[in-house]
Amino acid sequence: MAEIRLEIPPRLDYLAVVRLVVATAAALDPPLPESRLDDLRLAVTEACSNAIKAHRPEAVADPVIITCALEDDRFEVSIRDRGPGFDPDALRQLPDATDPKRLQHESGLGIPLIKVLTDDVTFEPAGDGTIVSMTLKRPPAPPI
């Protein structure tokens, strides 16, 4: 098992760096397929932008920490912030796309996206913040 760890200042202009690092790490042998790399880039962007925004109200300067674990059968990435924490089960649901009220909502898509794009996600309170851990399974190696 190999691990890559990245610490960034809680600033939104660093998201492009995070996307690059995580996607490059996931493309290492055995690589995730290209379409899963897209899923990963977006899921990580969403989790990381939430983490960065969570630092804001209290102006926390501590870094956001991104850890990638490269396992043979899966790619795991976790994002740790020092924000106020939140209850993911208490989030309002967005109206259906066919409901005219849907257009009232310009936000709230991040966590639903993370849930559909990853194979598993957990939200853990971490004392002084939150750890969001996402897993993408690698396709099984072809039989020899």
Added chain:
Amino acid sequence: MAEIRLEIPPRLDYLAVVRLVVATAAALDPPLPESRLDDLRLAVTEACSNAIKAHRPEAVADPVIITCALEDDRFEVSIRDRGPGFDPDALRQLPDATDPKRLQHESGLGIPLIKVLTDDVTFEPAGDGTIVSMTLKRPPAPPI
């Protein structure tokens, strides 16, 4: 001042990740000019591949740690390994390019390259390893 920290396993196939991260960080506002980004990519590759190779003899599993400090007037990157250390002043000099003996040497270009490509470099023993710190100055902002 913003800081980005990256930890990688001491494996040569991670060098491409390091190049990407460091160059992306250095391209953030105010960006290093494109030709200096090339200098940085190469200098970081050389320092990092030395760091990774230094981990080998002792099969150290500890990560190589890359830290970027983004200052207004300069970009600093330091690479910390847990290798046996070395004396940079004791390295043999390569023969001149016009000397036929030059062709006997297939290695030994890394540190000379780092020296010409960066504005400053220091090699510090760090207890159980080495910290190589490189600085590239940013061009002064144009007068307003």
Added chain:
Amino acid sequence: MELEIPDTDTDGWTVIAASGEIDVATAPELREQLTSLIADDHRQLVVDLEDVDFIDSTGLGVLVGAVRRARAADGDLRLVCTNSRLLKVFDVTGLGDVFTIATSVDDAVSAPATER
């Protein structure tokens, strides 16, 4: 992200061609452009996403807000997109059902007005 807005409209539609990555860091610029276009009575908008290779939820939210304002003013906001990467995001969020998504600017402006 870069935005390009030609001086002349296409059949009464104003085309905004975006390129690069639309994320939480860059989406505010798109929001500002769309908001001021609608405020200036450009109610028929086409956002061309052909050169966009990434969009996040903030970018999607900007498009949702703009289509709402455009439709409230009896206009519309239509998209040009053939990139499967982006189409997947519209698909999984259900937003593919909210927008008219065409394969070219010409198709976007000539698409039938849909009952909403």
Added chain:
Amino acid sequence: MELEIPDTDTDGWTVIAASGEIDVATAPELREQLTSLIADDHRQLVVDLEDVDFIDSTGLGVLVGAVRRARAADGDLRLVCTNSRLLKVFDVTGLGDVFTIATSVDDAVSAPATER
């Protein structure tokens, strides 16, 4: 890094077209190819670097070792390179004086033999 070696020689020169990044992780493959070509009596080699966007000291070392072996066998190893990024690296290391660096494969094979 990718390597491509056409089946047929150009005027007695074997051309190896490399692309991508030649670094310490990928250079061993280039070393192997060049070593076995020279061992198989291909002593006149052109390494085409036109599609290479990065080379590190290990990659340079591989070229130095190969040119030494080629010249020892009365052959040569010449380079094709116009990328200023790479040319700078040959320049600052002095290796620009070791190799014949041409702007095309044709120029590389027709360059005069240099006295070394």
